[in-house]
Amino acid sequence: MTTELLTASFGLQASPKGSENPIVKIMSKELIIVLLVAPLVGFLINGLFGKWLKGNEKLSGWIGALAVLVSLVCSIIAFTSLNGGAAPLDETLYEWIAGEGFAFNIGFRVDALTAVMLLVITGVGFLIHVYSIGYMHGDEGYTRYFAYLNLFVFAMLILVLGNNYLMMFVGWEGVGLCSYLLIGFWYEKQSATDAGKKAFIVNRIGDFGFLLGMFTLFAAFGTLDFGTIFDAAEADNFQKVFGASTLVIATLLLFVGAIGKSAQIPLYVWLPDAMEGPTPVSALIHAATMVTAGVYMIARSAVLYNIAHTGEIVAWIGVLTAFFAATIALTQNDIKRILAYSTVSQLGYMFVGVGVGAYASGIFHLVTHAFFKGLMFLTAGSVMHAMANELDMRKMGGLKSKMPITHWTFLVGALAIAGFPFLSGFWSKDEILHGAWGSSPLIYGIGLVTAFLTAFYMFRLIFVTFYGESRVEPEVASHLHESPSVMWVPLAILAIPSALIGLLLGWGGHESWFHHFTKSVEGFSSEAHGEASGNIVLFMVISSVVGLAGIAFAWTRYSKRVPSDEPTGALHRLLANKYYIDEVYNALIVQPVKNGSHFLLWKLVDNGIIDGIVNGVAALIRFIGGLLRRLQTGLVQVYIVSMVLGIVLFLAYYLFFT
């Protein structure tokens, strides 16, 4: 393996098979193991030896970043070799939970879809690690932070590398754990640990669906390996043997898992609260990678969704979430919360994409979104860094002059998400909308309205934060500065793909490089109902106009005006309070469960009824014993009389009744 790697990378010797591209041969199990294990090693170093690294936080940070860099290099190699024509990898490493008749394995599947995810995870992940070195400077939990972050990358890699649902689930839970740990990173803050706990529990509700979906698949197919399941589902006699309902149920249950992890209606409530974590975490986990796991899962299961025809439900949940979250974002004043709702909304778009069968488009949006939303979170972090952790944009304004790089990079991200012509969001969002049109004009319509709202709320944020008069409090204003290079360099680097990646990968619509590359992924090419109709150029023009209109409208409303402190009307109040969904959940679910458990189950059933019966039986026996004790009078005469009486009774019984 090592010699192979050496010869290939130095091009010393043309390999016999892939003479046109020596790198093809490098795609191997060993490469993937290195890719996967590197962040784990980083985690162990920072986790176990954190005490000794504490004095030297730079070292600790760079160990974390380096670990991800190794993975990034491996990912690039894997990607290049796949692109050069290497066969996708599908290999079992070892039997994890196994016996006669069942085997749940640990194994890898690396195809175009995985390769794309790998690049996003390790690429964005690496930049965010570097950024964190500066951002977390001086924090007490510095090494702990990098340990968690590495662990997250490891879990996320497991999630996308697995060649079966169980391994996906392992990664799925792993990223959930890291999310929990990192949201509650500043554990002395009640709101942070509350948010972490909420994230984990709401995700568990989704996992409930994922688990049952897996059981359904296991019951039907006797395995959870992608390869076997997809083959079996596509086999001609499958429908006859199992009936159509199995896959419908399985795909919908899996989707419940996706709803939890990717924050869709009705389980999106954890994501806005997750902003309690350090901002780079929001960028990496709660924008670029983990929250897109649900989209990845649907795309991975494309074969099943194609057969089960449940994509439409996915698309509807997606588009409703996209719209719903965008309306909430309109009225928020906390910049991170706006970005969070925006993420929920954009994830909705991705679900529309994979839901209507335009899998490549959905994943394409996942990629572009990872870059531009990651970028915007990091710029928001840069603003916080300068503003002494202030998040309320009403207390900002005019930051453009003080923080030019932050401003420009944020602007790039915002333009990209708003669908400004030729920037990345423009390409990916447009493809999704185009695909949606072919499936349902109504979904397209709602998606288009959401595109307008997106442009509006994003530029509302920009105008209020970076333009107009400065409303910064004097003591903060004196420290106002551009962030250090270790922070702004990743911003600048991220800004480039945020702007251009759409053009590079998406030029040509369905003929684009991205579509070509991902065509080989199982289930992608059938694009069951996604084959769009209509002129794509027309769609592009419409989307651009809508996006620009949103920006213009934001300009007219907020270029000179600050959002009011008090909601101005009933609708505004409803939106500002996020439709009171948290309050409703609390009143309808959380409190009844808590109180019911306390008063009804514990106090009444457990202590009252069950223990009442137990102690009642004891008391009854004691009572009977007490009565019987009276017979033991100690008087011999009484005993003799009762004995004689007994003998008489027995004799009478024998004489007269037998």
Next chain:
Amino acid sequence: MRGIARGRGLGATAVKAIAFGIGLITFVISLGLYTEFNADLATFQLGGTPIEWIPGGVSYHIGVDGISLWLVLLTTFLTSVCILAAWNSVEKGLSGFMMSLLALETGMLGVFCSLDLFLFFVFWESMLIPMYFLIGVWGGERRIYATVKFVLYTMAGSALMLVGILALYFQNGNSFDLTTLSGPFEHSDLLFLAFFIAFAIKVPLFPFHTWLPDAHVEAPTVGSVILAGVLLKMGTYGIIRFCLPLFPDAAEKFTPLIVTLAVIGIIYGALVAMVQPDLKKLVAYSSVSHLGFVVLGLFSKNPVGIQGSMLQMINHGLSTGALFLLVGMIYERRHSRMIVDFGGLSKRMPIFATIFMIVTLSSIGLPGLNGFVGEYMILAGSFVGQAFSKVYVVFATAGVILAAIYMLWMFQRVMFGTLDKTNENLPDLNAREIVVLLPILLFIVWIGVYPKPFLSKMEKSVAVVVTKVQTAPAMGQLEKQKLRDPKLALQGTLRTQHEKREKEAKQ
């Protein structure tokens, strides 16, 4: 063992050293069982020849199979850990304490190794006595109430079981030998119930669980560890050793009722655990929930489910044992188990916090740690097994959500937040305490990542139970079943096709 530890003239250190030495030696010897045990055979092994004890059919007949092997190992392992854990916590009557602990070990090992019903019953009862003393002498304030409740409750069940054992004796040609017992028996429904109720109390299955929280709260730390770690497993062990293989028809008949109680236990235990203000009570109720999973899997009639249950017995012993140890360590420092008295401990006690977190996650069933493997197998096996409706599995799976709620909420309130003034001087774990916990952590990770050594040893023995209870396809019958069931046939061909292609792709 008892004799050595009783020595009054010995100093405290000597008593502890001797006890620990004996515990450790027993553990090492039991490891020999693991290496010597032949996993290819489903029979009872390594017991030697039975020795006649009481004329008339009672003999000292012992041995282990793939099921009891693990419980023996769990017992010897946890006892050693417990002796080390109790190093500084016993203030009076140290030698009596250690004596009780070792006598308890004898009783527990006897229960798991007995192949003679009479012998089994003797050990089953004899183990109550040292436990009675552990709680009654070294326990908390309401220890007398708790210990009497515990003993009487168990005795009520034992009385029923004794009747059952005698009935079997007469039907088995005046022999107590378990290995020669074979049904069908007369009145098997009643006999099943007589055994099952005794075991259900021990498990404890809802609604027989109310002795457990009291016993746990009043017991000293290691008493709780043994109670949760091993004693409860005697109930589930009894089910898999007696109820299922001896009375399969009755088991079939009562399955709906039993799994209903198990699922109620899972959810009820979790919900009640959630609102407990006392850490020990919380863990106690969580046991009710966890053991509900075990019972569910046992009645799944499916190799995956039953192996999952077996594994989950070990897992619960490790995770809950560790939780009680951790609660005990914090109690020794603060003399409180009330959640409200804590908060922010992470800052003051980072090692404690890290270990507590790992154990918590293991209890929640996070993949990569032991709890997940067991829970997953139980649920998957129950879902596939067709022994009962899938609705039960759906509700049981909901228990997974609840576990996250009560454990994480507890963790948050104890470890996160701001540190209270009174807790500012709590020292972190010392070397001995870390040594106590590390082996448990090792197994928690090991079973989570590579459970195969554990599963492969129990596979054959579980298969025997499965074939006895199964009407659905058994492992041995899989091939036969394929001929009849088109689903399985399709699965088989597809898998071979896929494997073939995989091989081709590799070449």
